[in-house]
Amino acid sequence: xxxxxxxxxxxxxxxxxxxxxxxYCGAETSRVEEIIYRxxxxxxxxxxxxFVTPTGIFIMVKKFGKTLTQLARVTSxxxxxxNKVTKVNDISRKYCRGEYSADEAIEQxxxxxxxxxxxxxxxxxxxxxxxxxxxxxxFHGSWKDILPGFxxxxxxxxxxxxxxxxxxxxxxxxVGALGGSLLGLAFLRLGFGEHTETIIIGAIxxxxxxxSITNAxxxxxxxxxxxxxxxxxxxxLTTLSIAVAVGIGLSMFGVPT
Amino acid sequence: xxxxxxxxxxxxxxxxxxxxxxxxxKALMPVGLVGVIGWLILVLSLNHNISNxxxxxxxxxxxxxxxxxxxxxxxxxxxxxxxxxxxPLVPGSSAFSTMIDFVNGRYMNGLAKGAExxxxxxxxxxxxxxxGAFMRFGxxxxxxxxxxxxxxxx
Numbered sequence: 001x002x003x004x005x006x007x008x009x010x011x012x013x014x015x016x017x018x019x020x021x022x023x024y025c026g027a028e029t030s031r032v033e034e035i036i037y038r039x040x041x042x043x044x045x046x047x048x049x050x051f052v053t054p055t056g057i058f059i060m061v062k063k064f065g066k067t068l069t070q071l072a073r074v075t076s077x078x079x080x081x082x083n084k085v086t087k088v089n090d091i092s093r094k095y096c097r098g099e100y101s102a103d104e105a106i107e108q109x110x111x112x113x114x115x116x117x118x119x120x121x122x123x124x125x126x127x128x129x130x131x132x133x134x135x136x137x138x139f140h141g142s143w144k145d146i147l148p149g150f151x152x153x154x155x156x157x158x159x160x161x162x163x164x165x166x167x168x169x170x171x172x173x174x175v176g177a178l179g180g181s182l183l184g185l186a187f188l189r190l191g192f193g194e195h196t197e198t199i200i201i202g203a204i205x206x207x208x209x210x211x212s213i214t215n216a217x218x219x220x221x222x223x224x225x226x227x228x229x230x231x232x233x234x235x236x237l238t239t240l241s242i243a244v245a246v247g248i249g250l251s252m253f254g255v256p257t
Numbered sequence: 258x259x260x261x262x263x264x265x266x267x268x269x270x271x272x273x274x275x276x277x278x279x280x281x282x283k284a285l286m287p288v289g290l291v292g293v294i295g296w297l298i299l300v301l302s303l304n305h306n307i308s309n310x311x312x313x314x315x316x317x318x319x320x321x322x323x324x325x326x327x328x329x330x331x332x333x334x335x336x337x338x339x340x341x342x343x344x345p346l347v348p349g350s351s352a353f354s355t356m357i358d359f360v361n362g363r364y365m366n367g368l369a370k371g372a373e374x375x376x377x378x379x380x381x382x383x384x385x386x387x388x389g390a391f392m393r394f395g396x397x398x399x400x401x402x403x404x405x406x407x408x409x410x411x
Contacts, residue, residue: 081279086333119276127273134270139349201349211340217382247360255360
């Protein structure tokens, strides 16, 4: 239980840290704005206004007649981490219940940013492969399609997750889709696997911008038009880069008619 | 037996997709079940000659409904449950045929297929939104127990 009222600087800092982690890890806009509102009202501010987009956050709080505004630029790369979103959400709940002081909450959020992800890297790659193989079979494939689907999805995800800040994200996805589809088509040519369609779908499944699309719709429907359109643009570009990459791969191997 | 096996497959696929998004370990099993239920609704509606669009819509409706319930149960954001849950509904084969048609220069067929793909995607989106909106009527405002405000605020 906290005894002293948090200063306006601490409140603003807390709102910024929390919202930055959430936007960075792929939370939708309305949730982030709600978190900011709750953190601020739990700290008894007179007024709080926030404007959150996928690439930047603006927050204004007013307390004791003093107004402070800050903004944070969010560099967006494919760092989706729903675990961190959930944890920051929990911290904000606890703060609103009065279990943390503002400084403790900021400290907790900084710890979350640094902590190791719940699943090791190799497990994620294996899971990308497994989802590829399973979807290759689910989308009306046959038994022979599992292994090519698995390996191509594995390769696609590995290529797409090459961490380099100089490579734009769409190029990452493009390279991943190209590598995955080429490997799948090579398997087909060598006689492993039966259906071109299911293997290709399996290969690109891990690259699909599922979260972008879901968030885009949620944002648009919640009235966060700017954020929604921005996310739509991201999703469309990602999808198109996948489609073009697969098209190039197919034209190298001869397009099935 | 065959459908049972496919259910297990869709469970595995959904859970492994959830791992890609770092869904918290506690939520993995429910997310998998949500995916299976959504996929089952889609397949059953296709078997009963319901169109792909309508089937996807119903599946997304149920997925979003379950996700909202689970989000309250687990005290986690809703997207934790929806994102991996809708993956089995992805209009993969129609998107693939769209691309094949365009690459082969059959632009009219490609446009038709593309329209179908977009309709399915739109149906999934609509299902998610409608369910989410219905679930938020009424009991959206949770009461945050506020500490006693000091004299100099408000």
